[in-house]
Amino acid sequence: MYKMVTMDTGCQHPLCRGSVPPVLEQEGLCPLHFLRQMEAQCSEIRRETLLGGIDGRRRAEIGEFLSTRALILAQLATSGTRLRDDTRPCLLSVFLTLINVCERLARYGTEDRPQPTLTMRANLAAAMPAAGMK
Numbered sequence: 822m823y824k825m826v827t828m829d830t831g832c833q834h835p836l837c838r839g840s841v842p843p844v845l846e847q848e849g850l851c852p853l854h855f856l857r858q859m860e861a862q863c864s865e866i867r868r869e870t871l872l873g874g875i876d877g878r879r880r881a882e883i884g885e886f887l888s889t890r891a892l893i894l895a896q897l898a899t900s901g902t903r904l905r906d907d908t909r910p911c912l913l914s915v916f917l918t919l920i921n922v923c924e925r926l927a928r929y930g931t932e933d934r935p936q937p938t939l940t941m942r943a944n945l946a947a948a949m950p951a952a953g954m955k
């Protein structure tokens with residue numbers, strides 16, 4: 822599945838001459854194109870969760886995929902790789918997107934269940950007049 826990339830190979834994205842840092846060798850992409858690819862993958866996963874029909878197996882696959890990508894992202898951020906100034910905000914944005922997608926995946930399938938907080942609020946509202954509260 823992974824392509825072998827040597828140190829002197831540039832980014833595999835068409836028309837990009839960016840260099841591939843060691844942490845992204847298996848991806849074969851420069852930091853910017855790796856981040857753009859991750860953003861697109863997260864968007865695709867988000868769309869998939871919105872469409873529904875994800876079973877437990879697929880959910881586990883997506884969870885594993887996101888964990889692997891998060892690890893690579895963290896390594897890119899902490900490996901000492903010199904990132905361009907315009908790439909740093911992109912990295913943070915992708916982290917945020919990843920967090921949101923992971924939360925969405927964790928909540929997936931629970932949206933149709935009764936919301937305990939709403940029930941509690943309704944009970945609380947019913948109890949308020951009796952307690953003399955508004």
Ligand SMILES: [Zn+2]
Pocket residue numbers: 832833834837838839850851852853854
């Ligand atoms: Zn590139």
